[in-house]
Amino acid sequence: MRQVHNYLDLSLIEINKLFKEKKITPTDLVLEAFDRVEKNKELNSFITLNKEEALKQAKELEQKEVDSLTFGIPIAIKDNIVTKDLRTTAASKMLENFNPIYDADVIKKIKDANMIIIGKTNMDEFAMGSSNRTSYFGLVKNPWDKNRVPGGSSGGSAAAVSSRIVPLAIGSDTGGSIRQPASFCGVVGLKPTYGRVSRYGLIAFASSLDQIGPMTRNVYENALLLNTICGKSSNDLTSVETNEDFTRLIGKDISNMKIAIPNYYVNDAIDKEIINKLNEVVELLKKKNCTIDYVDINYIDKAVPLYQIIAMGEASSNLARYDGIRYGYSYETPENIEDLYLKSRKIGFGPEVKRRIMIGSYLLSGKNAKEYYDKALKIRDDLRRNFLATFEKYDLIIGPTNTTTAYELDKGLDDAIKSFLDDILTIPVNMAGLPGMSVPIGFSDSKLPIGLQIIGKPFDEAKMYQLASFIEKELNLDLNPNGGEKND
Amino acid sequence: MTNYIPTIGIEVHVELKTNTKIFSNSINGYGQMANSLTNVVDLGYPGTLPTLNKEVINLAIKAAKVLNCNIRREMHFDRKNYFYPDNPKNFQITQSRTPIGYDGYVEIEVEKTKKKIYIEEMHIEEDTCKSTHRGDKTLLDFNRAGVPLIEIVTKPCISSSTEAKLYLEKLKELLFYSDISDCKMEEGSMRCDANVSIRKNEQDLFGTKCEIKNIGSISNVGLSIEKEIERQAKLLDSGETFKEQTRRFDNKTCDTVLMRVKETGNDYRYFPEPDIPYLYITDEMITEVEKTICMLPDERRTIYIEKGVSDVNAKKLIQNRELSDYFNTLLSEKTNFKIASNLILGDISAYLNKNEKKITDTTLTKERFLELIEKVDDGTLTSKNLKDILDVILEKDISISTIIKESGIENITDDSTIREIIKKIISENPESVSDYKAGHDRAIKFFMGQVMKETKGSANPKLAMDILKEELK
Amino acid sequence: MEEKLTREEVLHVANLARIEIDEEELAMYQVKLKQILNEIEKINEVTSYDEGMLICPTENKCKLREDTAGEMLEPREALKNAPRSSGNYFSVPVVIGETGEASA
Known part of the structure; x- marks a missing residue:
């Protein structure tokens, strides 16, 4: 039997040192990652594993020079990001047997950086959900309490990082899908500024809200991963050039930072425990002479209805392509073309996805488009400008990531309106295209992680990392759900 | 003829002459092996995003200019959502709210009177894939999916089938001449729909509109409009009413056939395309495009006739863009244009056709052609002995006078x-x-x-x- | 009485979305879609706003691509995930009526 080393509990810097000293090889890490997948099978954090290819790639890396901190590091990819010749399902029956014929832009970057893809992580179907219970491949469990949800939709990625199966994972965030599970699972998750990371190859949910981002064990490694995946792509007209090192402000003094807390972010709907943790952070920041002001941001409370109109509308259109003709599930014995459409989509999509397509189609149909959609886009413009005006006075905005901590797996799922309430604090960030991250700031009485949300102005991720790293260092939390007992 | 006043509007789709497709960089080609000109974007694969072809915008600006349209400076694209097997994403990217061109016109001449056919708007969109019906199956070829189109929509200001045909001929001439489109109706690179309604008096409201879709030739547009006017007149005469409907022209019966009655308008759920940021058209872009607009047929015709070219020759020259362009290089010179046009359309054309050559592939530079015209004009060369030495003139780069001398056919001028x-x-x-x-x-x-x-x-x-x-x- | 959409309205939406629904779902959507509509009515509380629409939160202007060809798929690769194909073609049950043209 192989000896267990728990290399995957080490930081990337420590691993890098061992690589350089030739004490370990990428193969050691890959094997350990798959051991951990096996041990954490109950979490159900992966839909598809890439074992053969990962081992082959690890072997090849042994011949290469260790050129960066991400070299040879196992990474998990949310299953709505297409990987050539590696099944990509978006956690849907619709794409159960879908083998992409191209790589997403981020996948190319990850491969070029010599990271090793361990597998594709579980998620809510087509990223629609915030508890990872809408997956066709079964729910995911929270590593901190296996009776609770990991959050969603990037629940598999959050659980895989939290349980230390992989140090790095990729998620996507349309209304909170990186930040909310990061918060529920006690990991660091960043939704970058809209356009920071190319969306080419991300299976679209809502095009004007979707963004790919890093999910990691700590702030520094999060910035490292963002360094790798960001940048302009000729395939994505909304992407932008990046020429910066996101780690550059980490550890730098945060004294005198000006920070705003929207009043909406400390409203009554938020758990007291969470507000208390937020207040502890506020005290910490005040000690560093930071300005903390409670502010109003107009229309922030309208973000949820805006989201319902815009996200559902875009989704109904983006998901129209699943028609059983070119790829994906196709009803076997259709009577005619209409029958092919109706049955393939009835059977291929799960209830939550169908519900959202129905809502989106309804809100765009007939007079509704003019009456609601146009107006939503106008208010959205105002909301963004109100955010930007706030950033003229403040460096960053903070608040809780969620209104609650991870809830129980059997909590009611089926409520048209309430299911978006999970995301009331995260959705405004997507609406305005801002960068937002969740960083762990402690635990509830029942030992469930609590996340702080940090929101920056467009393209100011470096400053967010600066603040996050300060808080991380000050709090020095033990974020391994396996606690004292080692992962063996 | 009926005693009703017809009102006709025409929608034309033309495929643009670009190297690549509108939203992807696969080749825009015709007549290739099925599904050999596609990439993941054309197939609407999950995760793919559109990019926008510069040449499409240039050609659209050009079309807007040629059709006397205003050019919009800030625009977005829209999604038109409908399920159809030839529509890969089940939405078509088009411009419904901010068409690139608007309020233009094309001038036609009806019985010696000039009339402007007003263009409501012209916009950019993507073509669908091609479907073929085989037994109980429909086969799909995505080579055409994403080929760039512009759609040109007239105001309902056309009052007869003759005007409709003249408009289409003029439109075709303009777009073809400006290298915007091949305008080959038989290959589908130009497609026409006509909206027809009739009413008793000018003061009356417009009658019920019927749309005739996808008419395969300009003459059939004329025919189908006439048939449709007759059909509607007959119904109205007998006191019947009818619903708005879509019809098609049947080549065999030379009549229009009902396709479907429009129920409550289509519900296309248009909304702005979020994957394509706002497009801004700058003065520089327009200036650059203007430089590429050649002299248009009407202007050519006027100049040729001024220079003494016969009506018949002027028309023939304009029909051949390449010869006309060559001819235009002479316009700044002092020469006998009548002889020049005779030479180009006569012996030279015959030679070019026989040898399958372009005039620019021959050795007939402008200077040598001017010399040739002079020799014919002053009688040095007769039409008979020109024939004898034409091959040499077009294949060797020697002065015309030397050729005449060496050929020994020099005229007796003694x-x-x-x-x-x-x-x-x-x-x-x-x-x-x-x-x-x-x-x-x-x-x-x-x-x-x-x-x-x-x-x-x-x-x-x-x-x-x-x-x-x-x-x- | 509970506010809801008519059966016809829901069937129209289901047809637009091309999703077959059963009686139970139909009844559910009659209520759910109405609830959603009431929920989004909240945006009508906003009465003063700028006319500009935020279609996408990007400051990018649309950058145009040069008109040069890139790589294309082999027909076999294009058809790789197709549930039905015939030769080099994708195949679907016959479409009756219109011939597929863009001028819809």
């Missing part, structure tokens, strides 16, 4: 030699001399014919005529 021959002919034909003296024109033609016969066509005709007239005095 006064005394011609005079001797003429004297001989006059003495041999006394009757014709009397004819001439009696004022019969044909006599001089007869003498000239004899002179050419004697000299085997090599006498300088101008010189021969002068001497002949002298000797006949």
